[in-house]
Amino acid sequence: xxxxxTEEEEEFRARLRQWLGQVLPGLGxxxxxxxxxxxxxxxxxxxxxLYEAGYAGxxxxxxxxxxxxxxxxHLIFLEExxxxxxxxxxxxxxxxxxxxxTIAAEGTPEQKRKWLPPILSGxxxxxxxxxxxxxGSDLAALRTKAVRDGDEYVITGSxxxxxxxxxxxxxxxxxxxxxISDTVPKHRGISWLAMPMDAxxxxxxxxxxxAGSTEFAEMFLDExxxxxxxxxxxxxxxxxxxxxTLSFERGxxxxxEVVACRRTLIALATEARKNGRWDDPSLRRKLALLSAExxxxxxxxxxxxSESEATGGVPGxxxxxxxxxxxxxRQELYDTAAEVLGAGALDLDHEWVLDRxxxxxxxxxxxxxxxxxxxxxxxxxxxxxxx
Amino acid sequence: MHFQxxxxxxxLQSGMRELLAGRFDRDALRAAVDAxxxxxxxxxxxxxxxxxxxxxxxxxxxxxxxxxxxxLPEAVLLFEEAGRALLPGPLIATHLAAGVVKGAADGSVVxxxxxxxxxxxxxxxxxxxxxxxxxxxxxPVRSVDPLTPLHRLHEPATxxxxxxxxxxxxxQLGSAARTTEMAVQYARERQQFGxxxxxxQAVKHLCAQMLARTELARAAVYxxxxxxxxxxxxxxxxxxxxAAVRCARDCLQVxxxxxxTWEADVHLHLKRAWVRxxxxxxxxxxxxxxxxxxxxxx
Numbered sequence: 020x021x022x023x024x025t026e027e028e029e030e031f032r033a034r035l036r037q038w039l040g041q042v043l044p045g046l047g048x049x050x051x052x053x054x055x056x057x058x059x060x061x062x063x064x065x066x067x068x069l070y071e072a073g074y075a076g077x078x079x080x081x082x083x084x085x086x087x088x089x090x091x092x093h094l095i096f097l098e099e100x101x102x103x104x105x106x107x108x109x110x111x112x113x114x115x116x117x118x119x120x121t122i123a124a125e126g127t128p129e130q131k132r133k134w135l136p137p138i139l140s141g142x143x144x145x146x147x148x149x150x151x152x153x154x155g156s157d158l159a160a161l162r163t164k165a166v167r168d169g170d171e172y173v174i175t176g177s178x179x180x181x182x183x184x185x186x187x188x189x190x191x192x193x194x195x196x197x198x199i200s201d202t203v204p205k206h207r208g209i210s211w212l213a214m215p216m217d218a219x220x221x222x223x224x225x226x227x228x229x230a231g232s233t234e235f236a237e238m239f240l241d242e243x244x245x246x247x248x249x250x251x252x253x254x255x256x257x258x259x260x261x262x263x264t265l266s267f268e269r270g271x272x273x274x275x276e277v278v279a280c281r282r283t284l285i286a287l288a289t290e291a292r293k294n295g296r297w298d299d300p301s302l303r304r305k306l307a308l309l310s311a312e313x314x315x316x317x318x319x320x321x322x323x324x325s326e327s328e329a330t331g332g333v334p335g336x337x338x339x340x341x342x343x344x345x346x347x348x349r350q351e352l353y354d355t356a357a358e359v360l361g362a363g364a365l366d367l368d369h370e371w372v373l374d375r376x377x378x379x380x381x382x383x384x385x386x387x388x389x390x391x392x393x394x395x396x397x398x399x400x401x402x403x404x405x406x
Numbered sequence: 407m408h409f410q411x412x413x414x415x416x417x418l419q420s421g422m423r424e425l426l427a428g429r430f431d432r433d434a435l436r437a438a439v440d441a442x443x444x445x446x447x448x449x450x451x452x453x454x455x456x457x458x459x460x461x462x463x464x465x466x467x468x469x470x471x472x473x474x475x476x477x478l479p480e481a482v483l484l485f486e487e488a489g490r491a492l493l494p495g496p497l498i499a500t501h502l503a504a505g506v507v508k509g510a511a512d513g514s515v516v517x518x519x520x521x522x523x524x525x526x527x528x529x530x531x532x533x534x535x536x537x538x539x540x541x542x543x544x545x546p547v548r549s550v551d552p553l554t555p556l557h558r559l560h561e562p563a564t565x566x567x568x569x570x571x572x573x574x575x576x577x578q579l580g581s582a583a584r585t586t587e588m589a590v591q592y593a594r595e596r597q598q599f600g601x602x603x604x605x606x607q608a609v610k611h612l613c614a615q616m617l618a619r620t621e622l623a624r625a626a627v628y629x630x631x632x633x634x635x636x637x638x639x640x641x642x643x644x645x646x647x648x649a650a651v652r653c654a655r656d657c658l659q660v661x662x663x664x665x666x667t668w669e670a671d672v673h674l675h676l677k678r679a680w681v682r683x684x685x686x687x688x689x690x691x692x693x694x695x696x697x698x699x700x701x702x703x704x
Contacts, residue, residue, distance in 0.1 A: 020409060020415060020479040020631065020632055021632065022633065024407050025407075028407065091407045288697070288704050289704040303697040304690075306700060307692070307700070308696075310641065310697075310700055311641035311696060312622075314626065315625055315629075315642075316622070318625035318628070318629040319621065319622055319625040321409050321625075322410075322624075322625045325407055328408075329408070340621050340622070343614070344622055389607070389611070392611040395614035395618065396610035400590045401594070403604055405601060
């Protein structure tokens with residue numbers, strides 16, 4: 020049980036801090052949330068800088084073009100970039116955290132050569148075509164159909180909640196290559212494809228979130244042709260291929276946010292002192308309990324990272340415990356922020372108000388809290404499957 | 407960074423679990439509870455000596471003073487096991503008195519200490535650490551926990567060693583982990599509507615929340631043991647108290663009618679968790695401390 024970092028890790032942190040100190044002041048202002056081309060340029064420009072400085076794909080394996088850094092170094096990277104106020108991974112989220120690691124783990128050497136370098140250099144944006152209108156939590160029930168025609172698949176169906184669809188070059192797409200039947204379980208007939216977003220037959224309809232901005236889109240696919248060579252993994256083996264991706268998502272995706280939440284908590288206390296609400300003991304109690312919660316979530320992150328380093332594997336299933344508690348705590352944090360703001364909590368120009376609105380997605384996206392609890396109960400605690 | 411337990415720490419943990427499985431298993435626990443009917447407040451002195459021989463009390467004393475020379479993380483692991491097993495007695499006071507009160511280190515003497523307005527195991531103890539208790543100043547209380555005799559003090563003590571908080575949090579963690587296991591085991595076995603109740607989502611989600619609460623508290627308690635920092639200990643105590651009390655409550659709920667009986671062990675965990683929650687400083691004081699720290703940092 021040790022929380023000290025090695026000399027090597029501290030050197031890594033110091034070098035990173037120095038670099039961040041040099042590069043961040045030269046960065047332009049953040050684009051408007053609704054300016055998608057602007058957001059792409061901004062996010063990919065940051066990726067380019069990371070690439071040139073040797074920080075791109077830190078946690079990717081070396082044979083995939085990554086740096087093969089340890090999970091602890093990756094943790095330090097996420098902690099320090101957030102602390103310094105560096106841009107979030109943004110439009111590069113799917114490429115760096117889902118599609119890329121999947122291709123790195125399951126792709127052929129040719130596929131890795133083709134798709135991985137442009138992700139790392141910030142030249143190509145990926146989006147995710149998993150969920151469908153009738154396949155949300157029950158993802159394996161997806162119905163978008165891919166029919167073989169020579170060396171191509173012809174794809175028809177629709178996808179939903181696709182972030183960055185408007186500016187993506189590629190989509191990691193889950194399709195049904197074998198229809199659901201009495202003999203084929205629904206998760207068996209799925210394949211994983213890389214679909215070029217400029218292919219004829221792809222239509223994108225942006226979806227406005229309750230926060231007012233268009234954070235994701237619906238995607239309609241009408242006889243879209245995708246080469247069979249774009250399939251990663253075997254035909255009908257896409258479910259397993261995808262699960263590799265999803266465990267990455269639950270592993271380290273929220274490290275930076277926990278750091279940010281702890282900072283927000285301090286800002287809430289400062290604001291409450293200023294506007295007098297600090298005198299309310301029930302508010303002080305809430306802030307204190309959130310402080311304990313976020314401190315513990317940070318320790319749990321360190322625990323999970325240290326465990327994945329010890330076992331050498333992908334982030335463990337402990338990520339479900341983290342996600343369940345974190346998503347709830349984040350909502351509590353911004354509900355408390357609203358208490359601090361009072362009537363100001365109705366002013367959309369305050370960043371905490373927008374953050375409060377977006378926090379509502381946390382207990383739904385990337386596996387609802389109810390699904391997380393099923394996962395914990397069945398896969399960690401070994402309770403029987405059922406209704 | 408290697409936050410995980412070392413091989414030595416794992417060995418220490420399993421050694422303690424084995425010792426308690428041999429010397430204070432469920433039968434011994436229930437016998438101790440039954441014995442309180444005729445002889446309330448009696449402590450098993452032989453077991454106390456054995457704990458002393460195993461190094462439970464002298465764990466953190468330097469080796470040249472006859473101790474084991476280990477640190478807070480190791481102590482936390484042992485107290486977690488004690489919490490799992492519902493081991494009775496003023497364990498923390500005696501552990502903290504090792505090297506200070508003669509005989510505490512080897513378990514030949516039982517030491518208690520006043521803690522706020524309460525004092526545990528007052529009559530069964532040989533010595534009281536910290537502020538002296540005047541003759542007649544401690545009044546017996548009919549304790550909610552059959553295995554923690556309590557006295558009330560007219561003048562509340564002001565000593566508040568953070569290590570009491572940390573080691574109590576470790577016991578709470580052990581209890582939370584145990585009630586989670588008990589609930590899961592019962593949910594797997596108990597059949598209703600032709601299926602194990604653990605196959606129903608309503609029950610599953612109770613169990614999942616229990617695990618999440620326990621594991622978050624574990625991360626906080628272990629980290630506080632490593633840093634020894636007051637704010638870390640305060641946060642760990644809050645989370646571990648919550649985990650122990652809420653997990654015992656949920657465990658009781660999963661057990662249904664059986665959970666409400668004297669015969670089931672669930673109530674023993676809940677009652678002890680309530681007692682431990684009162685130790686060290688109050689929840690209100692802890693939250694005020696953490697709130698103040700937010701202001702200081704900002």
